[in-house]
Amino acid sequence: MLYVKTPEDVLALIKEEFSPLGQGETVSLSAAMGRILAEDIAAGEYVPNFDRSTVDGFAVRARDTFGCTDAIPAILPLQQTVQMGQGADFPLNAEACVAVPTGGAVPKGADSVVMLEYTEDYGDGTIGISRPVAPGENMIFRGDDVFPGKVILQKGRVLSSADIGALAAIGRVRVPVVKKLTVGVISTGDELVPPEVQPCPGQIRDVNSPMLEAMLTAFGCHVINYGIVTDDEALLTQKVRQAAAECDAVLLSGGSSVGVKDAACRIIESMGRLLLHGIAIKPGKPTILGKAGPKPLVGLPGHPVAAYFITKLFVLPLLGRLSGRDMTAYTVTAKVTQSISANHGRAQYHCCRLTPRDGEVWAEPIRGKSGLITTLAGADGYFCIDRDCEGLPKNAEIQVTVCSGE
Amino acid sequence: MLYVKTPEDVLALIKEEFSPLGQGETVSLSAAMGRILAEDIAAGEYVPNFDRSTVDGFAVRARDTFGCTDAIPAILPLQQTVQMGQGADFPLNAEACVAVPTGGAVPKGADSVVMLEYTEDYGDGTIGISRPVAPGENMIFRGDDVFPGKVILQKGRVLSSADIGALAAIGRVRVPVVKKLTVGVISTGDELVPPEVQPCPGQIRDVNSPMLEAMLTAFGCHVINYGIVTDDEALLTQKVRQAAAECDAVLLSGGSSVGVKDAACRIIESMGRLLLHGIAIKPGKPTILGKAGPKPLVGLPGHPVAAYFITKLFVLPLLGRLSGRDMTAYTVTAKVTQSISANHGRAQYHCCRLTPRDGEVWAEPIRGKSGLITTLAGADGYFCIDRDCEGLPKNAEIQVTVCSGE
Numbered sequence: 001m002l003y004v005k006t007p008e009d010v011l012a013l014i015k016e017e018f019s020p021l022g023q024g025e026t027v028s029l030s031a032a033m034g035r036i037l038a039e040d041i042a043a044g045e046y047v048p049n050f051d052r053s054t055v056d057g058f059a060v061r062a063r064d065t066f067g068c069t070d071a072i073p074a075i076l077p078l079q080q081t082v083q084m085g086q087g088a089d090f091p092l093n094a095e096a097c098v099a100v101p102t103g104g105a106v107p108k109g110a111d112s113v114v115m116l117e118y119t120e121d122y123g124d125g126t127i128g129i130s131r132p133v134a135p136g137e138n139m140i141f142r143g144d145d146v147f148p149g150k151v152i153l154q155k156g157r158v159l160s161s162a163d164i165g166a167l168a169a170i171g172r173v174r175v176p177v178v179k180k181l182t183v184g185v186i187s188t189g190d191e192l193v194p195p196e197v198q199p200c201p202g203q204i205r206d207v208n209s210p211m212l213e214a215m216l217t218a219f220g221c222h223v224i225n226y227g228i229v230t231d232d233e234a235l236l237t238q239k240v241r242q243a244a245a246e247c248d249a250v251l252l253s254g255g256s257s258v259g260v261k262d263a264a265c266r267i268i269e270s271m272g273r274l275l276l277h278g279i280a281i282k283p284g285k286p287t288i289l290g291k292a293g294p295k296p297l298v299g300l301p302g303h304p305v306a307a308y309f310i311t312k313l314f315v316l317p318l319l320g321r322l323s324g325r326d327m328t329a330y331t332v333t334a335k336v337t338q339s340i341s342a343n344h345g346r347a348q349y350h351c352c353r354l355t356p357r358d359g360e361v362w363a364e365p366i367r368g369k370s371g372l373i374t375t376l377a378g379a380d381g382y383f384c385i386d387r388d389c390e391g392l393p394k395n396a397e398i399q400v401t402v403c404s405g406e
Numbered sequence: 407m408l409y410v411k412t413p414e415d416v417l418a419l420i421k422e423e424f425s426p427l428g429q430g431e432t433v434s435l436s437a438a439m440g441r442i443l444a445e446d447i448a449a450g451e452y453v454p455n456f457d458r459s460t461v462d463g464f465a466v467r468a469r470d471t472f473g474c475t476d477a478i479p480a481i482l483p484l485q486q487t488v489q490m491g492q493g494a495d496f497p498l499n500a501e502a503c504v505a506v507p508t509g510g511a512v513p514k515g516a517d518s519v520v521m522l523e524y525t526e527d528y529g530d531g532t533i534g535i536s537r538p539v540a541p542g543e544n545m546i547f548r549g550d551d552v553f554p555g556k557v558i559l560q561k562g563r564v565l566s567s568a569d570i571g572a573l574a575a576i577g578r579v580r581v582p583v584v585k586k587l588t589v590g591v592i593s594t595g596d597e598l599v600p601p602e603v604q605p606c607p608g609q610i611r612d613v614n615s616p617m618l619e620a621m622l623t624a625f626g627c628h629v630i631n632y633g634i635v636t637d638d639e640a641l642l643t644q645k646v647r648q649a650a651a652e653c654d655a656v657l658l659s660g661g662s663s664v665g666v667k668d669a670a671c672r673i674i675e676s677m678g679r680l681l682l683h684g685i686a687i688k689p690g691k692p693t694i695l696g697k698a699g700p701k702p703l704v705g706l707p708g709h710p711v712a713a714y715f716i717t718k719l720f721v722l723p724l725l726g727r728l729s730g731r732d733m734t735a736y737t738v739t740a741k742v743t744q745s746i747s748a749n750h751g752r753a754q755y756h757c758c759r760l761t762p763r764d765g766e767v768w769a770e771p772i773r774g775k776s777g778l779i780t781t782l783a784g785a786d787g788y789f790c791i792d793r794d795c796e797g798l799p800k801n802a803e804i805q806v807t808v809c810s811g812e
Contacts, residue, residue: 029601033620034811047778050607084637085596087607103597103708105608145778152783158811161624162757165617165710166783168601169610190491191509195435195574201456201493202511204575211571214439218567231490302509304571328786330738330760330767330808351568354736361736372453372551377558377572380734402736405440405564 004278006387007347010289010314017275017291020324021248023179029167032159034220035177036325041153043170046143050087051106055138058097058119058127059088059110065132073120073128082107097127106139113138146170156326158220178323182222184243185212188236188264189254189302192228207304207373208253212311218406219316220323233263240267244292249319251311254302264288264299271297280387282348284310296322304373309349309382312403331399332381334363341391348387351379352400363400380404410684412793413753416695416720423681423697426730427654429585435573438565440626441583442731447559449576452549456493457512461544464503464525464533465494465516471538479526479534488513503533512545519544552576562732564626584729590649591618592632594642594670595660595708600634613710613779614659618717624812625722626729639669646673650698655725657717660708670694670705677703686793688754690716702728710779715755715788718809737805738787740769747797754793757785758806769806786810 005013024038053059060076068074081099082088088105092098097114098107106113115138118131146152152166153159159167159175167175185208192206193199206228213223224247229239236252243250252264268274268290275289283306288299296318300307320327334354342348352363363383368375381400385392392398411419430444459465466482474480487505488494494511498504503520504513512519521544524537552558558572559565565573565581573581591614598612599605612634619629630653635645642658649656658670674680674696681695689712694705702724706713726733740760748754758769769789774781787806791798798804 029616030619033624048610049605082608083596085598085608089607103595103610140778145774145780152780154784157784160785160810160812161617161621162714162782162785162809164620165613165714166779168613168616169710169779171601171604171611173602189509190489192491195577196579198577199455201495202488202491204454204509205577207571207574210435210574211567213436214570215567218439304575308568308571328760328762330762330806332736333739354734356734356736368551372546373572373575374551374558376568378560378563379566379568400736403568404566406566 004280004285005276006280007313010276010279011317013275013289014314014318014321018294018296018318018321021294021322022324024176025179026174027177029164029173029175032167032175032177033161033164035159035175036220036323037153037155037157037159038176038178038324040151040155041167041172042149042151043146044148045170046148047146047169048140048142048144051110051142052140053100053102053104053106053113053138054140055113055115056102057100057113057115057138058129059092059100059106059113060097060129060133061092061110062112062133062135062137064095065114065129068129068132070130073130075122075126075128077126080107097129111135111139156324158325178325180220180222181248181319181322182224182246183216183319184224184226184247184250185209185216186226186239186243186250186252187228187254188231188252189228190231192254194228208300208302208307211304211308212251212253215311215406216319219319221319231263233267236263237267237270240297241271244271244295244297247295248322249296249298251298251300251315253300253307268297268299279310279314280346281309281313282343282346284349285346287314305375308376313349329401331401332361334361334398334400335395336392336398337362337364337394339392339394340365340385342385342389346387348385349382350385351375351382353378354380354400354402361400363398410686410691411682412686413719416682416685417723419681419695420720420724420727424700424702424724424727427587427700427728428730430582431585432580433583435570435579435581438573438581438583439567439570441565441581442626442729443559443561443563443565444582444584444730446557446561447573447578448555448557449552450554451576452554453552453575454546454550455548457516457548458546459506459508459510459512459519459544460546461519461521462508463506463519463521463544464535465498465506465512465519466503466535466539467498467516468518468539468541468543470501471520471535474535474538476536479536481528481532481534483532486513503535517541517545562730564731584731586626586628587654587725587728588628588630588652589622589725590630590632590653590656591615591622592645592649592656592658593634593660594637594658595634596637598634598660614706614708614713617710617714618657618659621717621812622725625725627725637669639673642669643673643676646703647677650677650701650703653701654728655702655704657704657706657721659706659713674703674705685716685720686752687715687719688749688752690755691752693720711781714782718788719755735807737807738767740767740789740804740806741801742798742804743768743770743800745798745800746771746791748791748795752793754791755788756791757781757788759784760786760806760808767806769804
């Protein structure tokens with residue numbers, strides 16, 4: 001029990017023992033969504049790159065409109081009309097105006113735009129203006145949004161659709177991102193059959209391989225699924241070594257019998273160093289973490305719910321660390337629909353269904369005697385009961401990590 | 407202004423005017439992550455499909471252990487040893503025990519399992535038991551987790567990795583999902599150039615096409631990007647008709663000048679029916695929604711921030727409606743770092759950066775004069791100031807929709 005650690009210690013250990021691999025690649029803008037930015041992105045130019053009108057109207061010098069009213073409009077000759085998409089590389093004449101569309105270029109010397117609604121075209125080449133504008137009104141100046149050198153996105157960020165828009169705006173169509181990690185997944189257990197096989201008595205279907213493959217793929221990893229290996233130490237050693245050679249990280253799940261657990265420890269130790277054996281959380285205690293060179297080797301519990309939580313709580317942060325990924329996450333405040341007791345001494349995780357009602361969110365813990373899988377199916381999120389907490393009363397406020405669709 | 411609607415009215419209109427298309431397909435388990443379930447999923451079998459031990463130990467009749475202690479152990483002959491992955495299709499003899507591994511099958515007649523820790527192998531074919539067990543202890547019975555007919559996942563759900571695990575557990579390796587929607591995206595504007603082109607004065611890069619493509623792809627749609635069409639009504643009509651023929655929905659963005667806005671209205675009307683023209687939110691008022699048969703045609707504002715919000719707030723729910731997708735979403739409670747004023751009469755949306763600090767989440771509104779794109783870049787989420795609200799004081803509690811990575 002030498003290596004049993006608290007969740008906080010495990011996260012600290014991960015940070016200490018593992019570092020970003022620092023492998024980048026360049027992808028096109030249309031392939032960059034959801035990828036991790038490998039560098040800070042600074043603009044190389046001005047956005048917009050010209051003074052721009054935000055309305056349909058007439059570009060003027062504001063002072064030429066001061067004092068005008070409906071009764072006494074300012075009358076300015078129409079010098080020119082700027083078309084959409086064309087530059088306005090000419091100076092505005094003294095006491096004149098230039099017609100500009102929304103988004104159109106404003107000529108030099110103009111400092112504001114009068115909205116069309118407050119003007120009248122007299123048909124004789126002059127425009128009547130019935131409301132004054134202030135300097136700067138209804139305009140965006142060159143570089144108002146972005147100027148060269150301005151950092152618009154930071155390294156480590158998972159690119160969102162809005163970020164893709166920002167990259168398009170500054171013309172960054174080749175995007176530096178972190179190379180996807182390749183993660184190997186191995187299930188072990190003489191009782192396991194592939195999901196498509198009807199299990200005989202004594203056998204169960206392998207849940208962890210497809211579940212982990214889905215979770216890691218959604219997290220942005222390449223997954224190599226090595227399938228099911230029987231509880232044979234020589235065979236398992238060979239498979240883990242193969243996976244460690246081919247992947248950036250290896251997850252070995254199962255081996256719930258004592259002998260196999262020991263075998264997983266021995267295999268990991270033989271390949272490098274054992275970092276921990278056991279995490280003080282429920283479910284999920286029998287977890288092993290080791291490293292072979294810079295590569296993490298994780299022994300996950302065979303129980304699917306335990307494997308699920310260990311992967312969410314520790315393996316994803318570990319893979320995030322290897323990728324230099326910003327792992328900030330947020331929780332939703334909810335109230336529990338029923339009281340829950342908890343074990344002392346271990347942080348205890350529960351899946352729940354969420355229901356918004358009357359402006360509040362209610363979390364219904366999903367219970368199950370065996371909790372093989374029904375406590376996961378249809379879960380909207382999960383919450384933790386701290387190790388020092390004896391349980392939660394009905395209506396207690398909790399923080400739920402939403403995981404529907406993840 | 408006949409057609410300007412509040413956000414609530416727009417969502418009601420979408421529900422009223424559009425229905426799920428009801429087109430399903432079957433995919434393999436490894437392709438089902440993130441897809442929308444087309445049917446309720448009921449189990450066809452028992453999980454587990456045999457009585458199972460949750461510990462390494464000895465299967466017994468509980469009554470044979472009652473009263474035993476360290477000093478006076480119950481001594482039972484070891485009838486047999488069950489191996490992992492094998493059935494236990496034999497009855498437990500009277501006053502005997504059977505060795506079982508964690509997860510192993512328990513023979514008929516046994517009602518509990520004594521943990522290895524509380525036993526001693528006397529080496530003469532008998533096992534000493536030093537602690538009594540209660541009936542049901544350390545066992546999962548057949549069907550405890552899932553039984554035939556039990557609905558484990560509901561139609562409309564976006565499948566998560568936990569759901570994939572549940573499907574694997576019951577052997578559903580062919581999964582009925584909703585067919586992906588094909589959405590056409592068209593940008594219009596004489597001022598637009600593709601993101602890879604250096605704009606001349608008067609021109610800007612097309613932000614909306616790549617942003618919408620990224621957002622809709624992440625939402626699970628196939629996107630056909632029709633690129634940029636100049637402000638030519640005949641050309642635009644032709645392109646929108648082509649897109650409507652090829653796609654389930656068409657998003658036309660841009661056309662910020664009055665003439666083009668009118669053209670978008672005329673085109674949509676000529677193809678079917680105009681449902682609304684203008685939504686009372688900021689940014690995003692100049693939005694058009696129509697339908698050609700069952701297909702929605704949306705005219706988005708050209709301004710990227712407005713196009714972003716309209717798509718998040720209305721287009722995704724609309725596409726969700728067409729897919730029969732559960733659109734329940736949750737917000738994160740945060741406090742604003744600075745006061746914000748608001749317009750009367752229109753719901754006002756702001757992007758923000760989130761920072762967890764001292765157990766609270768702080769939301770820093772992203773401000774920008776033009777807000778062309780910098781108010782989107784790097785945003786972690788957004789929040790709304792209600793139309794009846796004059797603004798928020800510093801430290802006010804708000805509900806943030808998190809959108810980093812989306």
